[in-house]
Amino acid sequence: xxxxxxxxxxxVRTYASYAKPLWQRxxxxxxxxxxxxxxxxxxxxxxxxxxxxxxxxxxxxxxDVVPILLIALPMTMIIITGEIDLSVASVVGLSAxxxxxxxQNGWSIPAAAVAAIVVGIVCGAFNGFLIAYVGLPSLAVTxxxxxxxxxxxxxxxxxxxxxxxxxxxxxxxxxxxxxxxxPVVIIPFIVLAIIFVILLxxxxxxxxxxxxxxxxxxxxxxxxxxxxxxxxxFVLAGAVSAFAGVYYALRFGSVRGDTATGMELKVxxxxxxxxxxxxGGRGALHGVIAGVLLIGVLSSALRLETVTxxxxxxxxxxxxxxxxxxxSFLSVVTRATTGIKKRGSKSPDERQQLASAHxxxxxx
Amino acid sequence: MNTSGPVxxxxxxxxxxxxxxxxxxxxxxxxxxxxxxxxxxxxGAGKSTxxxxxxxxxxxxxxxxxxxxxxxxxxxxxxxxxxxxxxxxQEPTLFPDLSVTENLFMGRQPLGAGRRIDRKAMxxxxxxxxxxxxxxxxxxxxxxxxxxxxxQIIEIAKAISLDASVLxxxxxxxxxxxxxxxxxxxxxxxxxxxxxxxxxxxxxxxxVFALCDMVTVMRDGEYISTDPIAETTSAQIVAKxxxxxxxxxxxxxxxxxxxxxxxxxxxxRGGVFHDVSFEVRSGEIVALAGLVGAGRSEIARAVxxxxxxxAGTVMIGGRKVPARNPRAAIRLGMGFVPEDRRQxxxxxxxxxxxxxxxxxxxxxxxxxxxxxxxxxxxxGPWSARLEVKTNAxxxxxxxxxxxxxxxxxxxxxxxxxxxxxIIDEPTRGIDVGTKAEVHRLISxxxxxxxxxxxxxxxxxxxxxxxxxxxxxxxxxxxxDIDRADATPESxxxxxxxxxxxx
Numbered sequence: 001x002x003x004x005x006x007x008x009x010x011x012v013r014t015y016a017s018y019a020k021p022l023w024q025r026x027x028x029x030x031x032x033x034x035x036x037x038x039x040x041x042x043x044x045x046x047x048x049x050x051x052x053x054x055x056x057x058x059x060x061x062x063x064d065v066v067p068i069l070l071i072a073l074p075m076t077m078i079i080i081t082g083e084i085d086l087s088v089a090s091v092v093g094l095s096a097x098x099x100x101x102x103x104q105n106g107w108s109i110p111a112a113a114v115a116a117i118v119v120g121i122v123c124g125a126f127n128g129f130l131i132a133y134v135g136l137p138s139l140a141v142t143x144x145x146x147x148x149x150x151x152x153x154x155x156x157x158x159x160x161x162x163x164x165x166x167x168x169x170x171x172x173x174x175x176x177x178x179x180x181x182x183p184v185v186i187i188p189f190i191v192l193a194i195i196f197v198i199l200l201x202x203x204x205x206x207x208x209x210x211x212x213x214x215x216x217x218x219x220x221x222x223x224x225x226x227x228x229x230x231x232x233x234f235v236l237a238g239a240v241s242a243f244a245g246v247y248y249a250l251r252f253g254s255v256r257g258d259t260a261t262g263m264e265l266k267v268x269x270x271x272x273x274x275x276x277x278x279x280g281g282r283g284a285l286h287g288v289i290a291g292v293l294l295i296g297v298l299s300s301a302l303r304l305e306t307v308t309x310x311x312x313x314x315x316x317x318x319x320x321x322x323x324x325x326x327x328s329f330l331s332v333v334t335r336a337t338t339g340i341k342k343r344g345s346k347s348p349d350e351r352q353q354l355a356s357a358h359x360x361x362x363x364x
Numbered sequence: 365m366n367t368s369g370p371v372x373x374x375x376x377x378x379x380x381x382x383x384x385x386x387x388x389x390x391x392x393x394x395x396x397x398x399x400x401x402x403x404x405x406x407x408g409a410g411k412s413t414x415x416x417x418x419x420x421x422x423x424x425x426x427x428x429x430x431x432x433x434x435x436x437x438x439x440x441x442x443x444x445x446x447x448x449x450x451x452x453x454q455e456p457t458l459f460p461d462l463s464v465t466e467n468l469f470m471g472r473q474p475l476g477a478g479r480r481i482d483r484k485a486m487x488x489x490x491x492x493x494x495x496x497x498x499x500x501x502x503x504x505x506x507x508x509x510x511x512x513x514x515x516q517i518i519e520i521a522k523a524i525s526l527d528a529s530v531l532x533x534x535x536x537x538x539x540x541x542x543x544x545x546x547x548x549x550x551x552x553x554x555x556x557x558x559x560x561x562x563x564x565x566x567x568x569x570x571x572v573f574a575l576c577d578m579v580t581v582m583r584d585g586e587y588i589s590t591d592p593i594a595e596t597t598s599a600q601i602v603a604k605x606x607x608x609x610x611x612x613x614x615x616x617x618x619x620x621x622x623x624x625x626x627x628x629x630x631x632x633r634g635g636v637f638h639d640v641s642f643e644v645r646s647g648e649i650v651a652l653a654g655l656v657g658a659g660r661s662e663i664a665r666a667v668x669x670x671x672x673x674x675a676g677t678v679m680i681g682g683r684k685v686p687a688r689n690p691r692a693a694i695r696l697g698m699g700f701v702p703e704d705r706r707q708x709x710x711x712x713x714x715x716x717x718x719x720x721x722x723x724x725x726x727x728x729x730x731x732x733x734x735x736x737x738x739x740x741x742x743x744g745p746w747s748a749r750l751e752v753k754t755n756a757x758x759x760x761x762x763x764x765x766x767x768x769x770x771x772x773x774x775x776x777x778x779x780x781x782x783x784x785x786i787i788d789e790p791t792r793g794i795d796v797g798t799k800a801e802v803h804r805l806i807s808x809x810x811x812x813x814x815x816x817x818x819x820x821x822x823x824x825x826x827x828x829x830x831x832x833x834x835x836x837x838x839x840x841x842x843x844d845i846d847r848a849d850a851t852p853e854s855x856x857x858x859x860x861x862x863x864x865x866x
Binding site: 016018206207221222281 | 751754
């Protein structure tokens with residue numbers, strides 16, 4: 001153990017960066033499995049499902065999944081920290097209602113949209129404050145704010161609907177990029193996706209997000225600001241959900257108090273399908289994006305085959321259960337094949353006993 | 365001793381090991397009915413292991429265990445309870461939302477007609493139990509909010525209602541006030557006079573001398589001696605507890621001691637530590653010694669900022685460290701290797717590179733972008749300097765041994781180039797070889813001018829490594845002993861406040 005830089009007497013040890021070759025690290029992952037499944041379903045549908053290959057399919061598919069794609073970005077990060085946000089769909093609803101209501105009261109659409117996003121940020125900050133600084137469980141807090149924000153949305157519009165949006169804006173929401181079959185709205189999604197990928201996978205902040213999910217105490221001891229990180233994530237979720245709400249209002253040209261009800265579960269299902277652990281600490285955005293698209297393509301193809309929505313839900317639900325099960329199944333297989341099964345599961349226990357053997361006089 | 369009856373509990377040369385580590389080499393204890401027997405020893409002497417074997421929590425590897433003359437083997441705590449053994453821990457675990465009575469009869473409620481719980485009978489028995497113990501407790505109140513002393517009384521009452529013949533109290537007085545201790549002692553004496561056997565574990569010698577009839581000393585997992593209290597003194601007991609040579613196990617390289625790096629003054633946290641002031645100079649190794657639970661780790665955690673404090677200041681190199689802000693402490697040059705490696709020291713489910721780079725990753729960024737390549741590049745040399753044993757930097761820390769994990773934690777802090785390194789239990793749960801490496805490393809770091817604040821429950825480590833020993837006793841620094849004057853006796857005396865009776 002030389003701490004001095006005394007290279008003459010002792011060879012400095014070097015390490016390989018990775019234990020496995022690159023192809024294994026890329027291909028033998030859950031994210032890759034989801035992407036492969038997406039490609040398979042897409043190719044199959046293009047060839048076998050009538051009308052799937054038409055240009056309008058992709059267009060409508062993207063129009064429909066963009067809100068879920070958008071909200072899945074911050075939701076992924078929140079779930080990786082081990083928390084959850086169930087209030088996102090209510091924020092979508094509240095934001096859509098605000099855009100409609102403010103516009104009815106003479107606001108321009110951009111001004112109303114900015115106001116709605118500010119409200120979304122406030123909603124997210126309220127969640128984040130209660131969870132990160134007051135220390136309440138996110139599940140309970142966001143079940144509460146799910147009802148609260150939805151209640152505000154319904155309260156503002158009552159049983160009425162707003163339908164008179166200016167055509168200029170509703171057309172923009174459905175516009176295509178040039179002559180392609182891609183809607184314009186995927187541009188803000190791509191921009192946000194790049195920002196979130198960098199934030200989660202290529203910054204110190206993102207490393208901290210994973211640390212919090214794996215072991216928040218150790219993260220705290222290493223100087224990660226756990227509370228501030230969580231607050232930022234919930235604020236991001238509020239802002240992005242509100243933006244999705246603005247899009248929702250313009251895309252359908254009609255808003256009511258119950259707009260986007262239940263969307264939070266679709267988002268969470270897609271995030272989990274994309275390989276994010278509900279216990280936190282593991283997951284990647286490329287898997288999540290593939291997960292959202294997989295659900296979108298699957299339901300769109302099945303709908304074209306005139307399968308009813310009930311059956312589609314059953315199929316997607318089963319897929320989710322299988323994918324969650326596959327993680328534990330895979331880890332059993334890996335352990336069995338690499339032969340670390342016994343040691344891996346037993347040693348933490350032994351070490352704890354060792355530790356307690358060294359902690360004489362300290363009582364349980 | 366005076367009226368003590370037949371032997372109630374006898375353990376002879378009991379041995380217990382966990383893997384390669386022997387926790388109890390040869391534990392022996394003989395307790396008579398109608399007597400109170402003290403069991404004393406340093407942290408790590410094997411007392412708790414012995415108690416856990418008696419309680420049925422652990423099974424012995426070798427040796428004899430006799431209860432009322434018959435050999436017994438307890439496979440569970442339930443079995444030992446059925447045999448009439450009750451263990452009362454320092455902090456009992458009651459169900460806070462249930463009443464005192466319900467806690468007393470948990471799992472063995474008296475049943476009336478139709479197998480309904482007979483609440484009347486339960487209440488009456490609870491009342492008579494408390495009357496017998498001479499304590500004033502309402503059996504109907506909830507356990508929540510009861511003082512630790514009252515919770516212990518409930519545990520004792522439970523033991524009596526089960527007609528336990530052997531009661532073991534593991535440091536019962538650690539969290540009690542003077543009046544509460546007196547009440548506990550009165551109860552203990554009346555139990556002795558009823559002919560029960562009591563084992564009393566305590567670090568406070570004045571209590572041992574006030575209460576007990578016999579005393580057994582343990583050291584390094586071995587039985588040392590048993591004497592009647594009247595025929596021994598606390599000085600003799602301390603000598604037996606520590607009685608070993610602090611050899612040349614700890615190679616301390618001389619370092620030039622420079623300017624103060626850490627200055628702590630008047631640090632205070634209600635009920636945890638009081639008026640803590642000390643400084644650590646560059647090149648100096650200062651040890652915080654004392655018994656487990658004395659408040660050493662709490663002081664260190666407050667200094668680093670992961671725990672709050674009510675009053676006082678912490679300064680690094682003359683600059684004030686804000687309270688409750690580990691990030692600021694790190695920025696000012698503090699590093700902290702915590703006590704609980706797996707829970708606080710590192711993220712075991714992340715890679716070696718991720719862990720080693722976890723504090724410095726902000727500095728590894730170019731334009732805010734941190735890549736795995738940058739992490740690997742930065743963590744490789746640090747892992748190499750500490751000779752971390754791993755195939756690749758991408759390996760999970762969870763698969764590594766305790767010693768290797770500790771090296772990863774130390775590497776992660778050395779990478780920040782700290783001015784002050786706080787190390788809480790540097791070698792806990794680490795094999796002997798790695799232990800020596802860690803000691804040499806700490807010594808070298810001090811030699812290069814780093815200030816080291818070390819917390820250790822192992823006396824030889826403290827005496828072998830430290831330039832100065834600060835002894836913490838019940839949240840206060842009771843002694844500041846120079847390396848030259850530090851002996852096992854002087855440290856243990858300050859740690860147990862035995863000065864009064866010695």
